[in-house]
Amino acid sequence: MSxxxxxxxxxxxxxxxxxxxxxxxxxxxxCVIATVILMLIxxxxxxxxxxxxxxxxxxxxxxxxxxPSAWMSMFVYMVMAINGAIFLIWHIKLSDIIARSSxxxxxxxxxxxxxxxSIWGKPMxxxxxxxxxxxxxxxxxxxxxxxxxxxxxxxxxxRVAGKAASILALVGVINIPIIHYSVVWWNTLHQPAxxxxxxxxxxxxxxxxxxxxxxxxxxxxxxxxxxxxSRSELLEQxxxxxxxxxxxxxx
Amino acid sequence: xxxxxxxxVSVLSTENLSYEINDKLILQGISxxxxxxxxxxxxxxxxxxxxxxxxxISGLMQADEGHINWNGKTIEDERIEYNQQLTYLxxxxxxxxxxxxxxxxxxxxxxxxxxQKENPQAAMKRVGLDSYQNTxxxxxxxxxxxxxALTRLMMEPSQLWILDxxxxxxxxxxxxxxxxxxxxxxxxxxxxxxxxxxxxELDRVExxxxxxEQ
Amino acid sequence: xxxxxxxxxxxxYIWSSYGIVMVVLLLNLFFSWRRHQTVLRRLKQxxxxxxxxx
Amino acid sequence: xxxxxxxxAFRQRAEIMLPVIFFVxxxxxxxxxxxxxxxxxxxxxxxxxxxxxxxxxxxxxxSLFRSDFNDGSMEQILLSPYPGSLLMLARIVAQWCVTxxxxxxxxxxxxxxxxxxxxxxxxLFISLLLGVPYLNxxxxxxxALTIGLRQAGALLSLLVLPLYVPVLxxxxxxxxxxxxxxxxxxxxxxxxxxxxxxxxxxxxxISSALRVSCSYR
Numbered sequence: 001m002s003x004x005x006x007x008x009x010x011x012x013x014x015x016x017x018x019x020x021x022x023x024x025x026x027x028x029x030x031c032v033i034a035t036v037i038l039m040l041i042x043x044x045x046x047x048x049x050x051x052x053x054x055x056x057x058x059x060x061x062x063x064x065x066x067x068p069s070a071w072m073s074m075f076v077y078m079v080m081a082i083n084g085a086i087f088l089i090w091h092i093k094l095s096d097i098i099a100r101s102s103x104x105x106x107x108x109x110x111x112x113x114x115x116x117x118s119i120w121g122k123p124m125x126x127x128x129x130x131x132x133x134x135x136x137x138x139x140x141x142x143x144x145x146x147x148x149x150x151x152x153x154x155x156x157x158x159r160v161a162g163k164a165a166s167i168l169a170l171v172g173v174i175n176i177p178i179i180h181y182s183v184v185w186w187n188t189l190h191q192p193a194x195x196x197x198x199x200x201x202x203x204x205x206x207x208x209x210x211x212x213x214x215x216x217x218x219x220x221x222x223x224x225x226x227x228x229x230s231r232s233e234l235l236e237q238x239x240x241x242x243x244x245x246x247x248x249x250x251x
Numbered sequence: 252x253x254x255x256x257x258x259x260v261s262v263l264s265t266e267n268l269s270y271e272i273n274d275k276l277i278l279q280g281i282s283x284x285x286x287x288x289x290x291x292x293x294x295x296x297x298x299x300x301x302x303x304x305x306x307x308i309s310g311l312m313q314a315d316e317g318h319i320n321w322n323g324k325t326i327e328d329e330r331i332e333y334n335q336q337l338t339y340l341x342x343x344x345x346x347x348x349x350x351x352x353x354x355x356x357x358x359x360x361x362x363x364x365x366x367q368k369e370n371p372q373a374a375m376k377r378v379g380l381d382s383y384q385n386t387x388x389x390x391x392x393x394x395x396x397x398x399x400a401l402t403r404l405m406m407e408p409s410q411l412w413i414l415d416x417x418x419x420x421x422x423x424x425x426x427x428x429x430x431x432x433x434x435x436x437x438x439x440x441x442x443x444x445x446x447x448x449x450x451x452e453l454d455r456v457e458x459x460x461x462x463x464e465q
Numbered sequence: 466x467x468x469x470x471x472x473x474x475x476x477x478y479i480w481s482s483y484g485i486v487m488v489v490l491l492l493n494l495f496f497s498w499r500r501h502q503t504v505l506r507r508l509k510q511x512x513x514x515x516x517x518x519x
Numbered sequence: 520x521x522x523x524x525x526x527x528a529f530r531q532r533a534e535i536m537l538p539v540i541f542f543v544x545x546x547x548x549x550x551x552x553x554x555x556x557x558x559x560x561x562x563x564x565x566x567x568x569x570x571x572x573x574x575x576x577x578x579x580x581x582s583l584f585r586s587d588f589n590d591g592s593m594e595q596i597l598l599s600p601y602p603g604s605l606l607m608l609a610r611i612v613a614q615w616c617v618t619x620x621x622x623x624x625x626x627x628x629x630x631x632x633x634x635x636x637x638x639x640x641x642x643l644f645i646s647l648l649l650g651v652p653y654l655n656x657x658x659x660x661x662x663a664l665t666i667g668l669r670q671a672g673a674l675l676s677l678l679v680l681p682l683y684v685p686v687l688x689x690x691x692x693x694x695x696x697x698x699x700x701x702x703x704x705x706x707x708x709x710x711x712x713x714x715x716x717x718x719x720x721x722x723x724x725i726s727s728a729l730r731v732s733c734s735y736r
Contacts, residue, residue, distance in 0.1 A: 012502065043483075049481075054618050062482045062483075065482055065483055065486045075481065088727075101497075104496075105493050108490070108671040109487065112486050112490075115482065116482040116485070116486065117486050119477065119478050119481055119482040120482065120573070132657075140681045141681075143681040147674070147677045147678040150674050150677055151665065151674060151678060154665070154668045154669070154670075154674055155668065156273065158315070159272075159315075160732070160734060162490065164664050164732065167611065167664065167731065168664060168678060171660060171724060172682075174720070175685075177482060179684055179693050181690045182689060182709075183684070183686065186692065189692065204573065206378070216477065218561075224494070225494065225497050228494075228501055229500070229501075231501060232497070232500050232505075233649050235501075235504050235505065235508055236504055239512075240271075245512045246511075248505065248508045248512050248716070249509065249513055290713055311594055311597065311598070311734060312599070312734040328674065331600050331602075332600075334598050334599060337598060337601040339595075339598055341591055341594060342591075343589075343590055344590070344591060345590060345594065346593040347592060362595055362601060363600070364599060384535070436567040443698070
């Protein structure tokens with residue numbers, strides 16, 4: 001079989017719900033283990049081995065949680081928007097399930113990024129909330145997430161909710177760069193640029209490694225949540241089919 | 252007046268449509284095929300999915316499985332052409348409260364993008380509303396609003412009529428007029444899909460029937 | 466060990482932010498897992514009792 | 520289509536005035552809430568007017584598609600052979616004339632209320648002229664998505680407000696920098712760019728969103 005249609009075959013097989021359900025089931029334990037390991041490495045590396053930052057002292061260690069969750073909040077929204085597009089254009093139900101299962105975890109990552117950001121702001125600038133460009137666009141991203149979840153919850157019909165939410169995700173994803181740019185531009189307008197040392201100060205090498213571990217750990221954690229959620233969504237959607245009947249009555 | 256647009260026989264067919272609403276499969280494996288000169292009768296009690304089926308056929312809603320073909324091509328690909336040949340009348344009349352009867356009719360025909368088969372005044376006369384031309388939609392009764400919606404059947408030379416309970420809210424005379432209009436439409440090569448509570452017989456016309464169980 | 470916990474004066478901030486992160490992540494995990502179980506249970510009940518219905 | 524909407528709108532004159540009155544009331548609240556002295560008003564004026572304009576647009580959007588949706592004419596619009604996006608463009612332009620235009624026309628008046636100098640008022644007028652249509656279009660997307668829902672109002676604002684932020688920032692800032700005699704044409708250009716983007720993209724999005732919402736009933 002040529003390479004091309006082997007991947008197509010895989011993609012096609014992945015499309016069939018029963019296969020995906022079992023495949024996800026197998027992958028899940030490994031994923032959980034990998035997340036735990038990576039999380040531990042990242043935490044130990046970040047909290048213990050990484051040298052204290054010359055300027056912010058130990059306080060900067062919050063970066064190991066704040067930056068990964070901020071990256072994740074953006075990453076998950078991208079995944080939702082891409083899957084939304086796939087669902088709208090090719091009507092692949094699986095991508096709607098992926099988008100649906102990632103909404104809540106995406107919103108929690110954004111919330112975490114905000115929470116850790118403001119906690120980090122306290123020792124640095126003495127105030128809980130700083131109208132810093134990145135924090136503000138993070139806040140707006142949270143509103144986008146809440147809107148997405150709210151819309152999906154408000155529509156009972158599963159199909160329509162999927163389509164409506166995908167449209168919203170696409171509109172949102174077009175606006176994210178615009179919102180980010182306008183907030184950054186607005187921020188430099190009102191505050192002298194000096195404060196913006198906030199996000200990634202010149203990273204020392206062994207500070208960087210734990211950060212990457214944490215980022216990877218967060219990604220894997222997201223994958224675990226995604227796998228669990230999509231399995232339950234799949235069951236919900238395919239409940240009338242034969243394979244669900246056997247699976248349920250046998251287990 | 253034979254339909255110049257298609258000339259040949261147009262065919263509307265569906266392949267095992269199915270639709271599920273919150274855990275209940277109300278449409279399963281619906282397949283039928285009707286062509287010019289035929290009527291499709293969809294019978295069933297309330298809530299048996301008649302309206303849903305009509306809305307799926309007209310393209311307002313999408314079925315879970317199965318698809319609908321108009322002259323061999325699925326309606327999603329041929330949306331513009333399908334819409335040109337289609338007149339859909341649902342439960343809600345579509346009459347705007349703020350516009351007068353005449354303005355409503357002119358708006359419908361402008362929206363349909365088709366030449367007016369008959370001028371609005373004559374159409375209103377045929378449904379017995381000629382004295383109501385300038386009354387606002389708001390002041391018209393439901394029956395009158397339905398009759399305004401029905402004037403569209405006289406005005407638009409569309410080939411496929413999809414009507415949801417066309418006889419509801421009409422008096423005896425109007426029902427009789429409507430039936431003769433249907434017969435005339437079908438004999439001229441039109442297609443007709445309709446639902447109705449009562450059992451209506453259209454004489455001298457080829458009728459197919461679909462029964463939807465609860 | 467005490468010095469480690471003290472975190473050079475920022476103990477309160479660091480541990481609180483790590484705490485929040487852990488709590489929220491675990492909550493997510495817990496709710497997703499619970500939902501999975503309830504769906505399984507509901508379907509089992511639907512299928513085993515309702516064989517004739519669907 | 521456009522003609523019909525304008526006809527309908529002018530039949531319900533009372534409804535046209537509602538957002539405009541709301542706009543005036545909200546703006547006049549601020550001097551009472553903050554302080555009547557001109558310098559303070561001059562500094563917060565532009566922001567106040569922009570936020571008030573945004574809120575009154577949001578208010579007027581509630582009824583945008585609702586009457587069509589309820590009396591069934593939305594179905595006919597979706598089933599017409601004309602491309603949905605063209606029809607939607609006409610709908611938005613009609614909606615803008617009915618709700619956006621009055622706001623823009625009255626805004627210089629409110630500018631005086633807040634002691635803005637004449638040239639600042641002029642910039643305010645232009646910025647609203649560029650910004651309000653964007654608010655209308657993006658808001659219409661939100662309405663199209665939430666049309667069939669129960670508490671659509673609250674959800675609509677949650678969906679739409681983040682998308683309004685860029686216009687709010689550039690709009691109010693254009694006027695503020697005009698007040699402090701700083702260059703403002705950069706912001707206005709940004710507003711114009713956003714407007715062009717919205718005009719090209721939103722009709723298509725609105726018609727597909729309506730097609731989805733209509734299949735919900």
